[in-house]
Amino acid sequence: MNKYEDRIKKNRIIKKRNSIIIGILFLCIFGWAFFIGTKVAYKKHAVVTTSNKVEHQKSAEEKQQDELKQRFTTKQPAGAYMPWKTKRTDGKKVAYLTFDDGPSPNTLKILSILKQNNIKATFFLIGQNAERNKELVKEEVKEGHVVGNHTYSHELKYREDPSVFVDDINRCDTVIKSIVGKDYNLKLVRFPGGSFNTRHLNLNPFKDAVTKAGYHYVDWNDWIGDAMRNNVPVDVLLNELRKYSNDDTVVVLMHDAATKATTVQALPEVIQYLKSKGYTFETLN
Known part of the structure; x- marks a missing residue:
């Protein structure tokens, strides 16, 4: 037990x-x-x-780059002229150098550099600047460059009726005709700041109005970044160019203005860089 x-x-x-x-x-x-x-x-x-x-x-510049990348891939409505969207079949790489806001005290320097390199460019003129510098406009045309419309006042009147904006474009067109000759009929416009829609700005009514008025408008898919602020250092401008010059066709935004002296300094290197990438140069039309 x-x-x-x-x-x-x-x-x-x-x-x-x-x-x-x-x-x-x-x-x-x-x-x-x-x-x-x-x-x-x-x-x-x-x-x-x-x-x-x-x-x-993220810095303001990085945010701007993000916005630019989005802009470059945005589809545009009828009336938009986008050379980089046309698939090339000739095997060429083409760069369109464009200068906004002139004429200015830097115009002759730009023309001299272009002449030395045997390159023709497209100048988008502000009407009131053209009125004050008629001889510079004539010199641009004489040397074989194309002049386009960048509005008369360059004021961003996007809070007003689109007809007011079209009137400003028509006024610039009249000024260019008075200088170049009555046969001038390019009807090529660049919106101040570009025709890009943003979160707070819908430009579709303005683009529609410009198109109905018989114009076509062009933005860019490459730039040197001189729009960011005045006199951006040359090395920064060249770095900005390299970020976007990847397509067979590039429309390069630059500025012809008194406050853009470093743009003139960078221009020879801009040209040499694009040449090294196999680009030839043409004008918009």
Whole structure:
């Protein structure tokens, strides 16, 4: 009998010990799983936080680059002239050098550099600047360059009726005709700031009005970044050019203005870089 009782007690002790061991193992497994889960969740939170921090810390220039990339891939409605969207079948790479805002004190310097390199460009003139510098406009045409319309006042009248904007374009067209000759009929426009829609600005009514008035408008798919601020350092301008000169056809935005002296300084290197990439040069029409 005593042997039987001892065996029962021993079995109870073994069962109790096994229960304790199983409990400890369960707690260890649960604790380990909790630790791993917490660590994974922390990593995910860290990634999201870091991503948000990087996004928050983007400079104004980086945000502008993001916007430009989006602009370059945006489809434009009828009336838009987009040479880079036309697939080339001749095997050529073509660059269109374009200069906005002139004529200016820098115009003759630009013309001299273009002449030295035997390159023709397209100048988008502000009407009131053309009125004050008629001889410079005549010189541009004489040397075989194309002059386009960049409005008369260059005021961003996009909060007014589209007809007011068209009137400003018509006024510039009249000025150019008075200087170049009545046969001038290019009807090529570049919107101040480009014809790009933004979150806060819908230019579709203005683009429709310009198209109905018989004009076509052109933006760009490459630039040197001289629109960012006045007198951007030359190395920065060249770096901006390299970011976007990837298509077989590039329309390069530059500025002919008194405050863009570094654009003139960079122009020879702009030309040499595009030549090294196999581009030839033509004018918009």
